Amino acid sequence: MLYTLLSPFADTFPGLNLFRYLTFRTGGAIMTALVISFLIGPAVIRWLKSKQRGASNIRDDVPEGHLAKAGTPTMGGFLILIALSLSTLLWADIGNGYVWIVVLVTVGFGSIGFMDDYLKLTKRNSKGLPGKLKLLGQIVVAGIASAWFLYLTPDPLAAGLAVPFLKDTLINLAWFFMPFAIFVMVGASNAVNLTDGLDGLAIVPVMIAAGCFGLIAYLVGNAVYSNYLGIHYVAGSGELAVFCGAILGAGLGFLWFNAPPAMVFMGDTGSLSLGGALGAMSVITKHEIVLAIIGGLFVLETVSVIVQVVSFKTTGKRVFAMAPLHHHFEKKGWKEPTIVIRFWIIAAILALVGLATLKLR
Template sequence: MLYNLLFPLADVFSPFNLFRYLTFRTGGAVITALVISFVFFPRLIAWLKSKQGEGQPIRTDGPETHLKKKGTPTMGGLMILIAVTISTVLWVDLTNAYTWIVLGVTIGYGLIGFQDDYLKLTKRNPKGMSGKAKLIGQVGLGVAAAIAVVLVAQPTLATGLAVPFVKDFVIELGWFFVPVAAFVIVGASNAVNLTDGLDGLAIVPAMIAAGCFGLIAYLSGNAIFANYLQIHHVPGSGELAVFCGALAGAGLGFLWFNAPPAMVFMGDTGSLSIGGALGAISVVTKHEIVLAIIGGLFVLETVSVIVQVTSFRLTGKRVFRMAPLHHHFEKKGWAEPTVVIRFWIIASILALIGLSTLKLR
């Protein structure tokens, strides 16, 4: 909004020329989201406590140390959504279609998560929405977003799947790209959701991924940098750097209150929306496969659940002491902060590997 209002006046007041730079507006989005979080999060937490009573239901079959978290409010993802939305709208070019697609996915998945959290609280049931209802909503939004991306993107890249480490090559999928893109968005959303089980565990890898994709969006949206790095140039995708900045700033603000011992949980309201946003950005920037590397921690957590369920159904035996993976290490005796920080380290290493694909062509 500020770009659309103030940049046209740069000839009258030269400092407004700053709004032409993505780096300036991305920094502005980070700070804005952070300030909004610091100012309003305490009030939201107080309001959530007054409304939720006993807070998020705690799984009785989970690690015993989690029982002490009883009474901690959830739905902290509401503040993330508010901060991201306000910051993005304030600093982004409102004529850019990609930002509206990603913002639509973020808010839509946030509403699904909100419904899930609401049912958990009102029915005092950790399961919330039925898996079928949740998946239908996620797939519907994912398909709609994928179609929108295809319609907006330039024809030469619209339905192609880029392969990392290989320059000037895409797998042309035709309209089959739509279910593939939807799968990426839905998968990323649920992967972040599965990872969100310990204080601070999901939000830091999410911020790392947001930072990486902010850089990827900036580079792929710039013809000169894209040509130099031999990655696919996606005109207009650079504006998503502003969104990623807002997401990183909101995540940092949330971490202040989610650091152990957490004052609030993000809930599905936050985890589903963040994962969906990352998936949508990867689809727009043609880095869907790279998301699996940068967000490798989320992939590991998801695979651990799939392996656990498959093994138990086929053999009656469990591979892990408990799934997702972070609970396995808790059951082995690792302290919660130890699990969280070590997983942060793994996420950082995987992010660096993912970024290396930008140059290794």
């Protein structure tokens, strides 16, 4: 909004030229989201506690130590959504269609998570919305976003799949692109949701991934840098760097309240929306495969669940003491802070590997 309102006057008032720079607006988005989080965080947490009314948001199938967290309100992702959305609308170019696609996915998936969390808060159960209904809602939102992306992006880039390490390679997915894009967004959303099981565990890897995709968006949206690196240029995608900055600011603000012992849990409101946002950004920047590397921690958590379910149904035996993977290490006696910090380290290493693909072509 500030870009649209103020940049036209930059020739008259030179100081306003700052609003034409993505780096300046990205920094502004970080600080704005952070300040909003700090200002409204306590009020949001008090509101969530007032709505909880003794409801149990701790599932029955988690390690015994989690029972001590009963009473901590979920749906803290609502705080992230408010800070993220307001900051993005304030600092991003609201005339950019790609910005609205990621906002659609973020708010759409967040709304589905909000309904799920609200039921957990108010109905005295930890089940929330039926899984099939949540999945259907995600597919619908991701389908709309995919169609919108195809409309905005010229061929052959629109339906193409870029391959890391291979310069100028673009595989034409044709009609299969929409199912693929839906799978990426829904898969990323649910992968982050599975990772959100310990205080601070999911939000930091999300911020790491968002920081990486902020850089990727900036490079992909710049014709000079993308040509130098041998990556596909997507005109207008650089504006997503502002959105990623807003994720960083909102994430830091949420972590202030989510740090152990957590005052509030992210819930599906945050995990579904943030995962979906990462998936949408990877589709727009043509770095879907790189997302699987940068977000490798989320992939590991998801694979651990799949392996556990398949193994138990086919052999009657469990591979892990408990799934997702972080619960396995809890069962092995690791302390929660140890698991969280080591998983953060893994996320950082995988992010560096993912970023390396930008140059190794």
